[in-house]
Amino acid sequence: MGRLSVGILGLSELFVSAAVHLLFGFYIFSTAVASDLSHAVTDCFKPNTFNLVAKEEEESKGKVVVLKGSPPPIVLVHGIFGFGKGRLGGLSYFAGAEKKDERVLVPDLGSLTSMHDRARELFYYLKGGQVDYGEEHSMIYGHSQFGKNYGQGHYPDWDEHHPIHFVGHSAGVQVVRVLQQMLADKAFSGYENTSEDWVLSITSLSGALNGTTRTYYDGMQPEDGRSMKSISLLQICRLGVIFYDWFNISWLKNYYNFGFDHFEMGWRKTGITGLIDLLFGNAGPFASGDWILPDLTIQGSIKLNSSLHTFPNTFYFSYATKRTRKFMGLTLPSSVLGIHPMLFIRVLQMSQWHHPSNVPPPYKGYRDEDWEDNDGAINTISMTHPRLPIEHPSHFVEDDSECQPLQPGVWYYKIIEADHILFIVNRERAGVQFDLLYDGIFQRCRRHAFRTGPPIVPDESCQ
Numbered sequence: 001m002g003r004l005s006v007g008i009l010g011l012s013e014l015f016v017s018a019a020v021h022l023l024f025g026f027y028i029f030s031t032a033v034a035s036d037l038s039h040a041v042t043d044c045f046k047p048n049t050f051n052l053v054a055k056e057e058e059e060s061k062g063k064v065v066v067l068k069g070s071p072p073p074i075v076l077v078h079g080i081f082g083f084g085k086g087r088l089g090g091l092s093y094f095a096g097a098e099k100k101d102e103r104v105l106v107p108d109l110g111s112l113t114s115m116h117d118r119a120r121e122l123f124y125y126l127k128g129g130q131v132d133y134g135e136e137h138s139m140i141y142g143h144s145q146f147g148k149n150y151g152q153g154h155y156p157d158w159d160e161h162h163p164i165h166f167v168g169h170s171a172g173v174q175v176v177r178v179l180q181q182m183l184a185d186k187a188f189s190g191y192e193n194t195s196e197d198w199v200l201s202i203t204s205l206s207g208a209l210n211g212t213t214r215t216y217y218d219g220m221q222p223e224d225g226r227s228m229k230s231i232s233l234l235q236i237c238r239l240g241v242i243f244y245d246w247f248n249i250s251w252l253k254n255y256y257n258f259g260f261d262h263f264e265m266g267w268r269k270t271g272i273t274g275l276i277d278l279l280f281g282n283a284g285p286f287a288s289g290d291w292i293l294p295d296l297t298i299q300g301s302i303k304l305n306s307s308l309h310t311f312p313n314t315f316y317f318s319y320a321t322k323r324t325r326k327f328m329g330l331t332l333p334s335s336v337l338g339i340h341p342m343l344f345i346r347v348l349q350m351s352q353w354h355h356p357s358n359v360p361p362p363y364k365g366y367r368d369e370d371w372e373d374n375d376g377a378i379n380t381i382s383m384t385h386p387r388l389p390i391e392h393p394s395h396f397v398e399d400d401s402e403c404q405p406l407q408p409g410v411w412y413y414k415i416i417e418a419d420h421i422l423f424i425v426n427r428e429r430a431g432v433q434f435d436l437l438y439d440g441i442f443q444r445c446r447r448h449a450f451r452t453g454p455p456i457v458p459d460e461s462c463q
């Protein structure tokens with residue numbers, strides 16, 4: 001009887017969270033379509049007088065924006081289910097923050113692909129040429145070695161004398177860290193001169209630096225952090241992605257893409273037998289584990305982190321978010337209305353997470369209570385700075401003035417009261433906080449973060 005009611009509870013939880021997520025996805029999708037339509041209509045009546053509008057028009061028509069020279073571009077890297085400029089019509093993942101500076105790029109890196117594959121794509125997006133996922137990696141994970149061709153790239157000048165500022169949201173930060181490590185390891189064939197110094201700064205916004213316990217609620221097994229529970233939100237998502245890519249409807253995929261094109265799951269290529277293989281888990285990204293969720297578990301993050309370094313010449317800044325509060329010894333959501341409905345259940349669940357007692361803890365010294373505070377997607381402890389398997393140098397910032405000048409090689413972090421999606425997609429939700437946050441980030445990139453030794457990054461406003 002007890003078992004049955006637990007089962008029913010589990011299923012109703014799954015039903016509610018699936019409904020909420022689908023509804024939100026549908027809401028985003030229809031907002032994008034509606035705004036596209038309204039743009040199309042206003043364009044009919046209004047001549048383009050503003051430069052900005054004209055520039056956007058060009059971009060949406062597929063004209064590539066190429067930046068040259070300095071000051072360093074600021075590259076905004078989206079997280080899970082994210083999208084870059086050009087996807088979902090005119091919708092902006094960073095809610096328009098990219099308009100705060102002249103030299104900002106917003107790459108589109110696939111919304112469910114692995115950190116590794118995204119990092120490879122990000123390199124070629126910037127430097128140009130055809131994406132090379134690496135021969136060994138591609139063989140192991142069963143996808144083609146080469147992907148999209150980015151032509152001349154968006155910042156072909158990129159090198160250690162022309163470094164870049166990166167701002168990542170959620171999983172996007174790990175992507176940048178993986179890329180920086182690849183640059184340091186000279187992992188791009190044909191580019192023997194890459195180094196960690198190609199990255200001037202990394203800003204983490206609710207970054208998934210240490211993994212998240214949410215992955216276990218969504219359906220990853222806490223035993224290994226790699227396999228999936230057979231009934232879970234992620235299974236629904238897996239089926240959706242397989243059908244989406246198998247039907248391969250080109251206008252839909254141009255509008256939104258999970259990023260698995262290099263797995264070539266379309267019906268023309270794989271046929272019915274291919275579809276059956278995908279569904280039964282014998283092929284594809286979900287079978288080989290080359291997708292984002294295994295990289296987001298605590299175990300997956302430890303594995304990643306065991307090869308990722310914090311480098312001495314790069315500036316690191318991190319905004320950890322939190323929507324929980326201690327109440328009579330319990331950690332609970334700090335608000336009901338202030339948390340996005342899609343995240344509320346997860347904030348509550350994550351604040352009560354217990355690692356199953358019959359499986360080994362993800363690392364030595366693991367304690368449930370360290371992982372209770374969260375923002376509905378990621379645990380606050382994970383967002384401040386990389387800690388696993390080894391803690392990297394960090395500094396908690398209470399007041400911005402105390403960390404001038406910034407030292408490279410140290411993760412400065414702030415903890416702010418916000419849920420995981422307060423600073424993306426919908427600008428109105430964050431209100432004045434939105435401008436405070438992004439103005440702070442852009443000003444830091446433009447004024448405070450520059451290398452002291454040669455090469456010195458030109459900077460007009462503050463030297």
Ligand SMILES: *[C@@H]1O[C@H](CO)[C@@H](O)[C@H](O)[C@H]1NC(C)=O
Nearest residue numbers: 159160189190191192193194
């Ligand atoms: C690498 O750097 C060295 C010296 O800095 C230069 O001589 C060489 O041409 C560079 N190689 C490539 C492939 O850019």
Ligand SMILES: *[C@@H]1O[C@H](CO)[C@@H](O)[C@H](O)[C@H]1NC(C)=O
Nearest residue numbers: 248250264265266267268269
């Ligand atoms: C998917 O469709 C596109 C455009 O129609 C085509 O170029 C591509 O080869 C298809 N992919 C697969 C794997 O069938």
Ligand SMILES: CC(=O)N[C@H]1CO[C@H](CO)[C@@H](O)[C@@H]1O
Nearest residue numbers: 305306307308309310389390
């Ligand atoms: C930067 C950092 O701490 N890297 C560590 C990641 O984990 C490996 C293996 O535990 C260490 O050797 C690295 O120093």
Ligand SMILES: CC(=O)N[C@H]1CO[C@H](CO)[C@@H](O)[C@@H]1O
Nearest residue numbers: 210211301302386387388389
């Ligand atoms: C996965 C990970 O980085 N875990 C770290 C998160 O923070 C705790 C507390 O410092 C560390 O002990 C873990 O190593």
